[in-house]
Amino acid sequence: RRSIWLSRHGESQFNVEGKIGGDSSLSPQGLKYAALLPEYVAKFSIGEKGLTVWTSSMARTIQTARHLNCQKLEWRALDELDAGTCDGFTYDYIEQNFPHEAELRNNDKFHYRYRGGESYMDVVRRLEPIIMELERQGDVFIICHQAILRCIYGYYHNLSLEELPFINVPLHTIIKLTPMTYETIEERVTVPI
């Protein structure tokens, strides 16, 4: 039986500053997560041999995977939801300066598309080839981003589209999903930093 492991990148500089999007590097805490990851991958019986790691094309996911000694693949389709003209802002800043946009997103987070960017619906569409490829693969460890992981997680747990934007995917946590015939079994390990 094969499993899919999921993790967000380690804490990034933008996470620390509360800014969305961007292509920042890992924070000191995030770097610790990256350094501890091989040990936890081994503990969680992933076994680096035969495991493929998929990251996005963004620096923070590639840095998170850096110490893992296995085959790696970068996918642009795994990049974080594009916040368009709001990229690099904090939620507070958006609320104060673009209250109408904030309200629209609040009213329908799944369908709301950032100006010049994407919605969760767009992300679900761009993940289709990823999901198809996953079906043909063995054990894969996906290291990417909050919004993207919500969609992948929701797919394997059969959640409704409207639920996706609200799924809790914490930092520094490895989620193991094992799809069975009628359900997906889940295990989690949080890496103490």
Ligand code: F6P
């Ligand atoms: O804050 C981290 C982050 O990954 C942002 O880059 C991204 O815009 C956001 O989370 C997605 O979460 P939400 O859809 O809840 O704003």
